[in-house]
Amino acid sequence: MASLAPGAHDQPVKLVLKRKREADDTDSKDDDQQDDDHQDEGDATNEPKSVVPDDYDLSDDGDEETEVRDDEENTIEEVSDIPTHDDSAEPFPKCAIYDDDVKAIKERIAAISQQVLDKLEEHGCLSLKSYTSKAQKLCNFPETPKMRIAILGCAGAGKSSLLNAITGKADLAKSLSGGQSCTCVPTEYQDTFPGQTLDFAASFSYLKPEGVKRQLRETIKDYNTFAFEVEYDWDEETRMSAKRAHANALRVLRTLFSDNPRFASKNATVGYMKTMYTQQDSLLDELATSCERKLKHTVIRDYTTYHEAKTLAKLRNRIDPLMNSTGTFDEPSLWPLLRHVTIGVRNSRVLDKVTLVDLPGISDTNQSRVELTYEFIRSCNYIWIVAPIGRVVDDATVFQLLSRYGKVSSKGMLCVICTHSDDGIIAQENKLVNMFKQEDQDVEPFVVLSDRMKAKKSEITALKAQIAKVQKKKMRATKQQMLDVREEEQRIKDLTREFAQLESERFAFLVQTRNAMVTEQLQDAMQSHLPVDHVLEVHCISNSHYAALNRNGIRGPRLTAETTGIPRLRANTIALMAPQLLTTLEKYITFEVKSMLGDLDVLLSTASTDRRVEVLALADQPRVKLRAMVDARISSHARNIETMAEGTLQPAMPEASRAALEQLAKKERKHPSTVMAFIRKDGNHQTKLCPKESWNENFMKPLRDVVVSSLDSLRVTRAQLTEALESGVVGSLKMFKKNLEGI
Numbered sequence: 001m002a003s004l005a006p007g008a009h010d011q012p013v014k015l016v017l018k019r020k021r022e023a024d025d026t027d028s029k030d031d032d033q034q035d036d037d038h039q040d041e042g043d044a045t046n047e048p049k050s051v052v053p054d055d056y057d058l059s060d061d062g063d064e065e066t067e068v069r070d071d072e073e074n075t076i077e078e079v080s081d082i083p084t085h086d087d088s089a090e091p092f093p094k095c096a097i098y099d100d101d102v103k104a105i106k107e108r109i110a111a112i113s114q115q116v117l118d119k120l121e122e123h124g125c126l127s128l129k130s131y132t133s134k135a136q137k138l139c140n141f142p143e144t145p146k147m148r149i150a151i152l153g154c155a156g157a158g159k160s161s162l163l164n165a166i167t168g169k170a171d172l173a174k175s176l177s178g179g180q181s182c183t184c185v186p187t188e189y190q191d192t193f194p195g196q197t198l199d200f201a202a203s204f205s206y207l208k209p210e211g212v213k214r215q216l217r218e219t220i221k222d223y224n225t226f227a228f229e230v231e232y233d234w235d236e237e238t239r240m241s242a243k244r245a246h247a248n249a250l251r252v253l254r255t256l257f258s259d260n261p262r263f264a265s266k267n268a269t270v271g272y273m274k275t276m277y278t279q280q281d282s283l284l285d286e287l288a289t290s291c292e293r294k295l296k297h298t299v300i301r302d303y304t305t306y307h308e309a310k311t312l313a314k315l316r317n318r319i320d321p322l323m324n325s326t327g328t329f330d331e332p333s334l335w336p337l338l339r340h341v342t343i344g345v346r347n348s349r350v351l352d353k354v355t356l357v358d359l360p361g362i363s364d365t366n367q368s369r370v371e372l373t374y375e376f377i378r379s380c381n382y383i384w385i386v387a388p389i390g391r392v393v394d395d396a397t398v399f400q401l402l403s404r405y406g407k408v409s410s411k412g413m414l415c416v417i418c419t420h421s422d423d424g425i426i427a428q429e430n431k432l433v434n435m436f437k438q439e440d441q442d443v444e445p446f447v448v449l450s451d452r453m454k455a456k457k458s459e460i461t462a463l464k465a466q467i468a469k470v471q472k473k474k475m476r477a478t479k480q481q482m483l484d485v486r487e488e489e490q491r492i493k494d495l496t497r498e499f500a501q502l503e504s505e506r507f508a509f510l511v512q513t514r515n516a517m518v519t520e521q522l523q524d525a526m527q528s529h530l531p532v533d534h535v536l537e538v539h540c541i542s543n544s545h546y547a548a549l550n551r552n553g554i555r556g557p558r559l560t561a562e563t564t565g566i567p568r569l570r571a572n573t574i575a576l577m578a579p580q581l582l583t584t585l586e587k588y589i590t591f592e593v594k595s596m597l598g599d600l601d602v603l604l605s606t607a608s609t610d611r612r613v614e615v616l617a618l619a620d621q622p623r624v625k626l627r628a629m630v631d632a633r634i635s636s637h638a639r640n641i642e643t644m645a646e647g648t649l650q651p652a653m654p655e656a657s658r659a660a661l662e663q664l665a666k667k668e669r670k671h672p673s674t675v676m677a678f679i680r681k682d683g684n685h686q687t688k689l690c691p692k693e694s695w696n697e698n699f700m701k702p703l704r705d706v707v708v709s710s711l712d713s714l715r716v717t718r719a720q721l722t723e724a725l726e727s728g729v730v731g732s733l734k735m736f737k738k739n740l741e742g743i
Helices: 023-040 100-123 126-138 159-167 172-176 180-184 209-228 236-256 266-275 280-298 312-323 367-378 396-405 429-438 444-472 479-529 543-547 566-576 578-604 609-668 672-680 695-741
Strands: 147-152 187-190 200-206 304-309 338-345 354-358 382-388 414-419 537-540
Touching (some): 100 126, 100 578, 126 578, 147 159, 147 367, 147 566, 159 414, 159 543, 159 566, 172 187, 200 312, 209 266, 209 280, 209 367, 236 266, 236 280, 304 312, 382 396, 396 414, 396 479, 414 479, 429 479, 479 537, 609 695
Parallel strands (some): 147 354, 147 382, 187 338, 414 537
Antiparallel strands (some): 187 354, 200 304, 200 338
């Protein structure tokens, strides 16, 4: 793409003008030195140097001339305006709970609770102690359980940069995922921990004994597969995959047991693993016992540790040794036994509303880690699938996750985030435009912007030629010529800015047009994995251009904050919590505060102290009985759902079994090495020849289809049971109210 790079077309202009007075020469030298120092700083906002000194006296006789000298040069440099953005200034999404009037209502209700508390504490009556405690609690708006968003994607997809951008905390994920271990450990990013005093904190949760044993079993399996069980007919891809798993297993063993002479060196480890190949159960027990001993010695309690720091850098210094392998194996490290890490961050608009869970990929060679990922997915309310925009339509992870969760997720609970939306735009400009034409995309804005850029460039070139002409003549310049040069320089400066703006607009057009095209292609390709009335939610973002806002990091055209897609995604994320927050507010006002005021009204309307005690005792009955009643109804609800699920699946079992046997017959016709590869990887083998195939998913598809077809009826039943629960609770409360009124 034609681009006016800084200084690319600048011609040196050498004019030295006669000074008004000798003293000004010294001032000018100082100014020149300051300009040189400013340029050395690498500031992208350097002003173009004028060929006319600012201190030249333009009031002298207009016929006075100066000579042109070749020993001084000034160049015209491009002015690069760095776009700025403050995420804290972004407006909240248009949801009722974020409206200023609703915020005022919350404050007024809390003030009422505070007034009640003040009056109760003023009287200090012991019989009112429970109401004092309740009023104190209601002075603060109750916490709403935060939504949990699972983030999945392969290495290099841009998950870390996405986390940094969406949280508004530069280097947050980078600071905490510098080593290989973080790619296989779930990491949660949340608001502050209860009692957290500093800005950043980290909690480490380690595997418990049964989890440790399973992890070690997988590690031993990965090591032995390549070391002792390689088949002659393995293709190169299968061999390399097994080799990588073997190397990782070797690293894990040496990391955990470097204090054991049997694992003190690579040769020692290889020799001992060869000796124990036929005694794998004994080896597993030995290693599990050693790990349990290390955990008890190192971890404080409940298999967790906790750290706080004022800055990310300080937190990293504390936790990196716990998360990363140094590669030296000087002393044992427990990072392979980490179950998950939780990071507490203060003052993040997004983390104040949701918890982001960065998960390992489902294509991990370690099956125990894959199952841990699925366990965390089940604990989340939403799923973000992250993939580079250039390969998102054919991405295996996108396909597998959508095929597994697409039809069982509610609308809006799953979306695909396409990263690197700026990638390849400049290098493939002509190719993209031709592709847009083939896809019937409107390219007229691109043509118009290109023509305007050519016109600006031509004008800049002509002005520079005029300045160069003055230089070549070696003439004595008149004041009018000097004024003309100054005007031409200012015009070049203005045109350069205009050119850069047009270039950025054209760049943004290409980015947004490709975003729209890829979104449409992805939605069409994945529609079969979604319910009929659902449309896949897609966000296209540029992490690199968002990160470059407020600083110099990208040469050439830049995207604005809005065209990076990050503010839109952030607003969408914050909006996810709006319904739950509104429900909490309704419960807070309608039930909790109103209930407290009603109880106090009944209490204060009773004149006799003895009768007040009786009223208090009777008012406590609902609190005692309601919990047991609700628990009983919830248990009944769960039993009914379980019964319905069994009733739905049992009739489908014969047909599902038949379909599974048909799948098995198809698999048996595959090459023996392919069959063995799937068996070794528990049905999740993946190669370039079969990048989107999971035998487990194939076998379970008939049953999954039955569940999907029954979801609507299950939701109706759940709604009916919830309605019955609500009616029962309301009826019981009415009965208690009637009893109170009869006292």
